Amino acid sequence: MSWNTFGRVLRFTTWGESHGPALGAVVDGCPPGLRLSEADIQPFLDARKPGTSRFTTQRREADEVRILSGTFEGQTTGTPISLMIENTDQRSKDYGEVAKAYRPGHADYAYDAKYGLRDYRGGGRSSARETAARVAAGAVARLVIPEVTITAWVSAIGGDAVDPANFDAAEIGRNPFFCPDPVAAARWEGLVDAARKDGSSLGALVECVATGVPAGWGAPLYAKLDADLAAGMMGINAVKGVEIGEGMAAAALRGEDNADPMRPGVDGVEFTANHAGGIAGGIATGQPVVVRVAFKPTSSILIPQDTITRDGEATQLATKGRHDPCVGIRGVPVVEAMMALVLADHKLLHRAQMG
């Protein structure tokens, strides 16, 4: 079932295909009185924008957002905010091959199995282009949670990880990889270039930290803060794993090594560790919320792969179109956006119940 709305009280709905006239998001439930103009959204879209370096797809989109509703005299009114981004670089090409055969690793086969037809141009609705709409919605969500600071970065590409000792948040914006470690960033140039030249692609890890989240946001069950983050992150194209705090590694720990002891602190409590990633029992503890997300390597590669046609015949397919050699890189602004959207929703949920 198509279900393009996310959130419980601060909800957003996205629409649009890779090669349709436009795509967009409707953000509903936003508090009134927040200053909002296109200038508050554009920088986040620019960060995600394709075609800005040789390490991302060469599709060129201005990704200019227009606010079509929900503001008045520069402020949100509390009514739905409609955001639209026109598609401008829908290169006319021959989609015959993709129309007839299924690209392995893509949604093509599953999509046809479900719907019986599909918009095969650039992946249609399954294209990562949809994430532009989420990034726009996320920019609105950030305004709802001024107390929170969200920072994401690529922490590994193709298994080559940043060195925590080199971590410098200021570096993230200085290289085309959202890499906080200048040494790793230098290595990744060669790594990604090589993969691109091989016609291959690389997976990546993205880490995201939110500071300033007050203790108490979240819920004990089902609408747990971590469960909603997991849903939000796993809902991003190409994501195959989500971790909170220690994540999968927690499974190898003993209780005393995973404990987050507390002692009296400035704001009443100080934690001396954060294995939990800022969430206990689904509720924020006041520590930084830490999420890690695994992006698989882009499925579109030039190396031919076995597949079948829509008629069930064996064939081979190499994806020649423009694509990201490492889709995780441009995932960074999307992960930040989903973090903002989930946290903003939980802020409103919290005050619904708690006043």
Add this chain to the structure above:
Amino acid sequence: MSWNTFGRVLRFTTWGESHGPALGAVVDGCPPGLRLSEADIQPFLDARKPGTSRFTTQRREADEVRILSGTFEGQTTGTPISLMIENTDQRSKDYGEVAKAYRPGHADYAYDAKYGLRDYRGGGRSSARETAARVAAGAVARLVIPEVTITAWVSAIGGDAVDPANFDAAEIGRNPFFCPDPVAAARWEGLVDAARKDGSSLGALVECVATGVPAGWGAPLYAKLDADLAAGMMGINAVKGVEIGEGMAAAALRGEDNADPMRPGVDGVEFTANHAGGIAGGIATGQPVVVRVAFKPTSSILIPQDTITRDGEATQLATKGRHDPCVGIRGVPVVEAMMALVLADHKLLHRAQMG
């Protein structure tokens, strides 16, 4: 915000605390005409039941389920199915210490930060006892998807993994660890015993595979099958990470190593790999759906830890009550239940849109 309902059209709502009179689930949206009695649910509760070996908590609960509504003459009627399990072993003990101080790693502090008060007896609503209600609901969900077979097992405890070469599904039910590898099961006896004697605890990995899921269930965005599985699994107590298919490891792969090539097969298509874990673009491919979940080590340990009292004073706390030395073990039936609940929901969602 308390939010104890999960699912989109096949929905369940759970209620109950560790030390209240009872706990339960209401399953709504179930198709009519399915044969259902307590005997269809009890075996799954028995598998999760505490007190069956020295490797789980010594709390003894019969965990007998009663169906209070939604069936007539042994069949579901299409109306809500109310399931109730009475708590019988609410040992009267002195909760003074837990009432006054926060157990590190537990929801205690976050809970108080949110609600300002909490039922501290046995963790209250945050107790893993709630998962009995999900297991009961999951047993109903299984009846909705007879075409699907779900199997979960513990694949590692405290970092000690099963050997895939030894995998034997028949072994899972033969040892107290839900372990498919008899050699590992033997090792784990010592491992868990040692942790228990140390007053410590161990994390665990649980893997779950669903076969028979038809290509097409799921959705391209937000209500993606993988996103809903991630939400469901991360919503289980003590879970800190969720992986689909290659999971976090996908981040270290190259495109050609992560590809799932296709060739003509018996049912039209045969995949020659399943890195995707049976889900592409949020939609089932028809391959086995593969999910891995990380359980942190039980936070309740006998080793004293630094913490604070409700009044903000420094103190130390050792959790002396009954507890599971490895909460992941009894997570196996819960993971299976969540898999069943998510798949059943998506089966109904699929036919809502597709007829």
Add this chain to the structure above:
Amino acid sequence: MSWNTFGRVLRFTTWGESHGPALGAVVDGCPPGLRLSEADIQPFLDARKPGTSRFTTQRREADEVRILSGTFEGQTTGTPISLMIENTDQRSKDYGEVAKAYRPGHADYAYDAKYGLRDYRGGGRSSARETAARVAAGAVARLVIPEVTITAWVSAIGGDAVDPANFDAAEIGRNPFFCPDPVAAARWEGLVDAARKDGSSLGALVECVATGVPAGWGAPLYAKLDADLAAGMMGINAVKGVEIGEGMAAAALRGEDNADPMRPGVDGVEFTANHAGGIAGGIATGQPVVVRVAFKPTSSILIPQDTITRDGEATQLATKGRHDPCVGIRGVPVVEAMMALVLADHKLLHRAQMG
């Protein structure tokens, strides 16, 4: 699709059949720290209870509610509140006739057309007995909105209306009809007795007023306060019409006769009329919220009616069982409960967005 949950953030889910072992409601999203015990709920159930006069069904139910979760030391904890009422007077009778033929005016035929099977004992899930669960849930909702006073009454039975000049709120609890006009109450004794002796039944109008609702609760569209009230009221068994303020009569008015002029008042504004029934553009104006609801005459009558059997044969059916001669009378506590549930939900929704 069975859908037994109502509300957006303060949600309740009901379950149970007329002749099952019990029925109940789970109330989720309730703020913590409210004093709640069975004694806060029982009076509302007693008001709705059958068998208290000859003008209601002779089924005798204690309708004793038990709180199974969500409270601790007499206060709500913010977790789901499970309420259960056992059925005690499930008179064993021969349901053969009702099992085989459809009672006109009842859900029997539609139910079979949908589900293919039904629990025909006392109407099963379609029985007005379910409203006990709502009344219990409504009692919890009242605690969420202490600023609001809700009063409902029967304003007409079988077309015989109360005289507004005789209106005395204190009278409502003094007669078996929830009638605010003692003169009308006296007339209704004869009216309802006559209908009962004829084996017939009567329709009724119920009016409900909520005072103290602050201006601002509600929403401009879809989740309008009036739209949610309409859904809640039309969802009560036997209700066929819902009016806000002037209601259907507004269609016959001119603009100046329907206007609600304003002038400066004690709290900033004073309205000099309330044709709107306290809701403008879906949002509360601060005036009393006024809803009127039409209950059809009980469909169960002793007068034989043409119908068909499950096999499609012509037959006649007279409903001999216990039933209310005027189901609208006992609808009064149910209407009040739905008013409380909708308003409490909107109070929480309002502060989610507005802080």
Add this chain to the structure above:
Amino acid sequence: MSWNTFGRVLRFTTWGESHGPALGAVVDGCPPGLRLSEADIQPFLDARKPGTSRFTTQRREADEVRILSGTFEGQTTGTPISLMIENTDQRSKDYGEVAKAYRPGHADYAYDAKYGLRDYRGGGRSSARETAARVAAGAVARLVIPEVTITAWVSAIGGDAVDPANFDAAEIGRNPFFCPDPVAAARWEGLVDAARKDGSSLGALVECVATGVPAGWGAPLYAKLDADLAAGMMGINAVKGVEIGEGMAAAALRGEDNADPMRPGVDGVEFTANHAGGIAGGIATGQPVVVRVAFKPTSSILIPQDTITRDGEATQLATKGRHDPCVGIRGVPVVEAMMALVLADHKLLHRAQMG
């Protein structure tokens, strides 16, 4: 709380203000493979369009709809359908008076009480202009339920009702009132002209009948077909009452007069009456679904009314702008659209549970 999404599985979300650049709807959950182009939607928008006679507002809008997503090669793909209508006639006028004082009967005061600010230009989000988005969404919903025929008409204006003996469905499209009785239509010309010349306005009744709804759509409780219709209709601007079948009049009937007897018929059953309006116990009976809706007289009138300014000062206000003398007239396509949207949603819900 702003909540601009309606529906359970076939959901639509609307956005836009009276004087913003555009308004629109996103329809989600639509089955794939339906032929859909702008030409399928435009006729319904044209029927609702302002400025087509002297009996509606003189605002002139082309109301041209564009489909921005969700179709491919003229067919729905199963992904969200984004519909946009640009506002073209946003007459620049002086809104100073309306900005400073509250129009009685409008949402102005309540809106300010809720949000603290409002887009006062033409009513902003509260403008009936929003209904264009619903009419567009409704046109899509109609494609989902080809088995159903929906017809609505104005059955009374200002208390002057059509004569059932004159009912001719073919007349509905032949006069500017959607009136099925040519004699009444002739009378209404004078009636509405007089009100307009007086600077006044008139209320109206709209009746809507859906035939072809199969027995079984709907649900026994909460998501009852009638409850969802009530929510949908009461959510339309200016609606103050909703009736199903006998509606409010049912309250004055005796059981035998309200009965809908059955006898064997062509499709198994034939009802000899339809007091229930095609819905019993929340589920369709297979008879025509009959809904009646009361529209209040347009609140914008030229006759000055007492009101207050935003600063709480007494003043008088006469609404001089363009407005409909009888907003109920253009409500006809909106009522039809809501009927289509609710029925289409319930068709999908029914098959979710029933297969």
